[in-house]
Amino acid sequence: YELTQAHSVSVALGQTARINCVGNNIGSKIVHWYHQKPGQAPVLVIYRDNYRPSGIPERFSGSSSGNTATLTISRAQAGDEADYYCQVWASTTAVVFGGGTKLTVL
Amino acid sequence: VHLVESGGGLVQPGGSLRLSCAASGFTLSNTWMTWVRQAPGKGLEWVGRIKTKRDGGTADYAAPVKGRFSISRDDSKNTLYLQMHGLDTEDTAVYYCTTYYGDDDGWFDTWGQGILVTVSS
Numbered sequence: 480y481e482l483t484q485a486h487s488v489s490v491a492l493g494q495t496a497r498i499n500c501v502g503n504n505i506g507s508k509i510v511h512w513y514h515q516k517p518g519q520a521p522v523l524v525i526y527r528d529n530y531r532p533s534g535i536p537e538r539f540s541g542s543s544s545g546n547t548a549t550l551t552i553s554r555a556q557a558g559d560e561a562d563y564y565c566q567v568w569a570s571t572t573a574v575v576f577g578g579g580t581k582l583t584v585l
Numbered sequence: 586v587h588l589v590e591s592g593g594g595l596v597q598p599g600g601s602l603r604l605s606c607a608a609s610g611f612t613l614s615n616t617w618m619t620w621v622r623q624a625p626g627k628g629l630e631w632v633g634r635i636k637t638k639r640d641g642g643t644a645d646y647a648a649p650v651k652g653r654f655s656i657s658r659d660d661s662k663n664t665l666y667l668q669m670h671g672l673d674t675e676d677t678a679v680y681y682c683t684t685y686y687g688d689d690d691g692w693f694d695t696w697g698q699g700i701l702v703t704v705s706s
Contacts, residue, residue, distance in 0.1 A: 511692040513629070520681055520696040521621075521629065527687065532694070564629055568690050572645040574631035 480569035482577035489583045496552040498580045500565030503546060508568070510548040512541055514561040515579075521564065525550060555584050586610040588682050588697035595703045600672050606665040606682030606697055614638065614660035617685040619693060620667050622678035622702075630678070632656075632667070634685055649675070672704045 483501040490496035500510065512525040523532050525541040528548070538553040552559055565577040592604040606618070617640070620632035633646040635656045644656040655668040665682050679701050683693040 509687075509690040513693070515629075520699050521693070522696070523692060523694055526692040526694075566629075566692070571689050573647070576629040576631070579628045 480567075480573070480575050482565055482567065482575050484563075484565060484577040484580045486578075487581045487583065489585055490552070490555045491585050492557065493554055496555045496559070496582055496584075498550040498552075498563050498582065500548040500550070500577045501546055502548070502567065502575075502577075505546055505548050505567065506544045508543075510541065510543050511566045512550045513564045513566065514559075514582075515564065516561045524563075552582070555582075557584050560584050586684065586695040588684070588695060590680060590682055590697045590700035593680065593700035593702045595705060596672055597706050598673055598704055600704070601668070601670045602672065602702060603669070604667040604680055604682075604700060604702070606667075608663045608665065608682075611684070613658070613663045613665070617691070618656075618658065618665045619683050619685045620656060620665075620680060621683055621693060621696075622676075622680045623699075624675075624678045627678075632680070635665070669702070672702075674704050676702065677704045678702060 513521040515521040524535050528543050529541040540551045542549050562579045564579045569575045587609045589607045596602050617636050619634040622630050633656050635644040653671045657666045679699040681699045682697045684695045
C-alpha cells in the first residue's frame with residue numbers, strides 16, 4: 480500500500496493551504512497527520528482523520544474521501560512551514576507514511 | 586509526557602546496538618509504544634510497536650527489520666528498548682520512540698527528540 484504526497488506546496492500568508500495524501504480507497508482507512516520542522520522531531524497535528532491534539536490550533540483540520548485525504552491549514556502563518564506527513568495502517572502489522580510535503584508560506 | 590532516547594552512535598555493518606527510551610510524565614505500563622526512524626534527508630519509517638503487558642506485551646515489526654530488531658519494555662524502570670542486530674548501512678537513521686494510541690489503527694502521539702544511529706565501516 481502506498482501513500483502519495485506532493486513534494487511541495489506553497490501558500491500565501493493568511494491563505495488556506497491544502498495538503499493531499501493519495502492512496503487506494505484511503506477514505507476507508509483512518510488517517511493521521513504530522514508536521515516536522517527542520518532539526519526537530521515530528522509532531523502529531525491530526526489524528527483519526529479530523530481530531531486535533533491539545534495545543535494544535537483550530538486552523539488545522541483533516542478530511543478524507545475516496546482516494547484522497549486532505550490536511551487543511553487555514554490562515555496560514557510563517558510558523559506553519561514544515562514537512563507534513565500522512566499515515567495509515569495498511570494492515571495490522573504495516574504502517575505506511577506518505578513521502579511528505581514541504582509547505583512554504585510566501 | 587517526556588521521552589528521551591539514548592544509546593545511539595557509530596556501529597560497523599553486521600554489528601549490534603541497543604537503544605533506550607526513558608519515559609516520564611505518564612504511566613508507561615498503560616501505554617503502547619513504538620519506534621519510528623528517519624534516514625538522513627528521507628521520510629518517516631515505522632520500525633515496530635509493543636503493546637502493554639495487559640494487552641499481551643507482544644511486539645510487531647516492519648518487514649525490513651523483522652528478525653533483526655527486537656522491542657522490549659521494562660515498566661519498572663520506565664524504559665523502552667530497541668535491540669538491533671545485523672545492522673546494515675540502510676539502517677542508518679534517526680530513531681524516535683513514541684507513545685502510541687488507537688489500537689490497530691492508531692497514531693504516534695508524543696515523540697522523543699530522536700537518536701542517530703550510523704552504520705558504517
